[in-house]
Amino acid sequence: xxxxTLWFWHIIAGAVILVLLGLHMxxxxxxxxxxxxxxxxxxxxxxxxxxQGFFMVTYILLLGAALYHGLYGFxxxxxxxxxxxxxxxxxxxxxxIGGLLLFIYGAYVAIAVYSMKEVVL
Amino acid sequence: MSDAPKKxxxxxxxxxxxxxxxxxxxxxxxxxxxxxxxxDGLLWIKENLDPTLSWRSSCRMGVCGSCAxxxxxxxxxxxxxxxxxxxxxxxxxxxxxxxxxxxxxxPDLEPFFAKHxxxxxxxxxxxxxxxxNPSGEFFQSREELINYIQFAYCIxxxxxxxxxxxxxxxxxxxxPQALAQAWRYTSDSRDEGAAERGKEVxxxxxxxxxxxxxxxxxxxxxxxxxxxxxxxxxxxxxxEKLGGCKEKHGTEVxxxxxxxxxREGIPKPPDHSV
Amino acid sequence: MAETAKHYKNRLGxxxxxxxxxxxxxxxxxxxxxxxxxxxxxxxxxxxxxxxSRLGGRESWTKxxxxxxxxxxxxxxxxxxxxxxxxxxxxxxxxxxELGLLMGKPTRPLFPYRSAVLKQRPxxxxxxxxxxxLIIAGGLDFFLLGAE
Ligand code: HEM
Ligand code: SF4
Ligand code: FES
Numbered sequence: 001x002x003x004x005t006l007w008f009w010h011i012i013a014g015a016v017i018l019v020l021l022g023l024h025m026x027x028x029x030x031x032x033x034x035x036x037x038x039x040x041x042x043x044x045x046x047x048x049x050x051x052q053g054f055f056m057v058t059y060i061l062l063l064g065a066a067l068y069h070g071l072y073g074f075x076x077x078x079x080x081x082x083x084x085x086x087x088x089x090x091x092x093x094x095x096x097i098g099g100l101l102l103f104i105y106g107a108y109v110a111i112a113v114y115s116m117k118e119v120v121l
Numbered sequence: 122m123s124d125a126p127k128k129x130x131x132x133x134x135x136x137x138x139x140x141x142x143x144x145x146x147x148x149x150x151x152x153x154x155x156x157x158x159x160x161d162g163l164l165w166i167k168e169n170l171d172p173t174l175s176w177r178s179s180c181r182m183g184v185c186g187s188c189a190x191x192x193x194x195x196x197x198x199x200x201x202x203x204x205x206x207x208x209x210x211x212x213x214x215x216x217x218x219x220x221x222x223x224x225x226x227x228p229d230l231e232p233f234f235a236k237h238x239x240x241x242x243x244x245x246x247x248x249x250x251x252x253x254n255p256s257g258e259f260f261q262s263r264e265e266l267i268n269y270i271q272f273a274y275c276i277x278x279x280x281x282x283x284x285x286x287x288x289x290x291x292x293x294x295x296x297p298q299a300l301a302q303a304w305r306y307t308s309d310s311r312d313e314g315a316a317e318r319g320k321e322v323x324x325x326x327x328x329x330x331x332x333x334x335x336x337x338x339x340x341x342x343x344x345x346x347x348x349x350x351x352x353x354x355x356x357x358x359x360x361e362k363l364g365g366c367k368e369k370h371g372t373e374v375x376x377x378x379x380x381x382x383x384r385e386g387i388p389k390p391p392d393h394s395v
Numbered sequence: 396m397a398e399t400a401k402h403y404k405n406r407l408g409x410x411x412x413x414x415x416x417x418x419x420x421x422x423x424x425x426x427x428x429x430x431x432x433x434x435x436x437x438x439x440x441x442x443x444x445x446x447x448s449r450l451g452g453r454e455s456w457t458k459x460x461x462x463x464x465x466x467x468x469x470x471x472x473x474x475x476x477x478x479x480x481x482x483x484x485x486x487x488x489x490x491x492x493e494l495g496l497l498m499g500k501p502t503r504p505l506f507p508y509r510s511a512v513l514k515q516r517p518x519x520x521x522x523x524x525x526x527x528x529l530i531i532a533g534g535l536d537f538f539l540l541g542a543e
Contacts, residue, residue: 136403138401218415219406219407219411221403222403222405223402228405271501271503271504286412286422286426288406288411289408289410289411289412331493333425333493334418335419335512336422338511339418339419339422339512340418344510346504346508346510346511348512349498352494352495352498355495356496
């Protein structure tokens with residue numbers, strides 16, 4: 001793909017992450033300050049969030065955006081090491097396939113937990 | 122002046138390709154009268170202490186771009202920096218980093234010039250015939266000139282690449298100078314080569330390997346501000362992606378001026394020689 | 396002519412990413428953005444697998460989370476929080492400047508030159524101040540509030 005297209009989406013993904021990760025970080029780490037949950041990482045709290053459609057969808061969006069943004073950024077860094085042409089090609093494929101596999105796994109978890117039956121609340 | 126000038130220590134990197142396995146530093150004591158530039162100091166050393174010391178310089182007034190060196194922790198022009206203004210007791214002079222050292226303070230600028238050439242640093246027009254056999258000059262307003270004039274001040278000294286972190290590791294990165302020149306021509310109202318030049322600039326080792334560390338603009342001796350030019354180039358690309366840019370038509374050729382007589386005493390232009 | 400004598404290689408290499416000269420603040424902000432970006436990416440990939448333990452139900456989740464209760468992990472998590480706070484805020488600045496904003500327009504270069512880098516520097520300072528505020532707020536949340 002053309003480099004300008006890849007970089008274009010790197011920036012767009014950054015903007016998407018900003019919103020979603022901002023939300024995620026507030027829920028996870030500033031929760032005591034705004035008094036959201038008694039314990040954000042307790043199983044009950046976690047599963048209650050995971051089974052809301054809103055969180056399921058935003059988790060998957062954040063997953064995709066952060067994987068793309070992070071992997072493109074890391075590829076940038078590696079490409080600045082004067083690597084050979086073959087090496088650069090290998091990185092492109094490795095990151096594409098690795099990124100897709102991670103996305104599929106993460107999205108599967110989000111959907112599976114969303115539709116999990118026996119929740120002990 | 123009666124009293125002898127103060128002395129200052131010059132620590133200069135030496136490298137003799139046939140002899141030295143690696144560079145070494147050599148110290149010289151140089152009298153430092155008021156106004157002594159780093160270049161003056163080097164010249165004094167060459168005349169009085171060590172005729173083998175090598176470097177490039179020519180205009181000694183910040184115009185030719187030959188004398189950029191790594192002076193007291195920063196790439197600068199040796200001729201445009203006075204010893205008294207550097208601060209600190211010593212003057213430490215090394216060749217520009219990120220270029221091969223040919224000898225002493227002489228960097229190998231060949232790859233740098235090749236990158237400049239790669240971005241097509243000239244006006245590109247659809248109508249080649251007009252370029253080959255011009256019938257007049259292209260229109261350009263004062264505002265259109267100010268759009269790019271600062272980028273056109275580049276003297277190819279190479280200081281910006283010495284400061285750039287990406288150039289420090291990526292040999293194929295075009296570098297701030299070439300990328301800034303790409304924008305200098307692309308933003309010229311007379312140019313029609315945006316797409317053609319873009320093919321050279323928006324590659325995996327082009328404009329997107331700039332991360333706005335800003336060091337090139339910090340050290341540029343001519344106020345070219347290459348970092349700014351590169352970001353404007355990216356903005357141009359981004360807008361194009363969003364569909365905001367129509368294809369640009371370069372400005373027209375100005376018609377011959379009619380009913381015009383030169384002021385008295387102004388000589389006629391010379392005839393074409395070719 | 397004889398073969399050209401050997402040039403001495405003088406590319407700075409990785410050291411050149413971190414500094415290597417007396418340059419402006421932005422060059423160090425760049426290095427930090429790079430380090431935090433890689434740090435977050437590493438955390439994020441591990442995070443995908445750790446949160447995958449939800450698949451195993453309550454038992455597997457609490458077992459995994461329990462493993463991260465010790466002080467080292469808490470501090471590590473706080474480091475990730477710091478990295479995200481800085482990377483996100485500085486990322487906003489970079490996204491804007493790399494799109495040519497915040498830096499005015501081209502001008503005639505009149506000495507003393509005022510580069511675009513200087514023009515956007517107040518935004519970098521603002522970013523650092525906001526990051527500090529977030530980092531302190533996060534520190535309160537991590538170590539004082541909510542800690543049993
Ligand atoms: C919170 C919102 C975020 C914003 C606004 C943001 C913004 C940016 C921007 C604008 C760049 C490009 C900088 C450049 O050209 O040098 C960048 C680079 C990068 N980002 Fe992010 N980012 C965010 C989150 C993340 C996350 C979650 C990760 C990890 C998964 C990440 C990993 C990276 C990496 C590895 C780079 C490359 C750094 C470099 O080339 O020096 N970022 N980020
Ligand atoms: S942009 Fe400035 S520093 Fe770079 S080569 Fe041109 S004059 Fe020298
Ligand atoms: S000698 Fe010409 S720029 Fe210094």
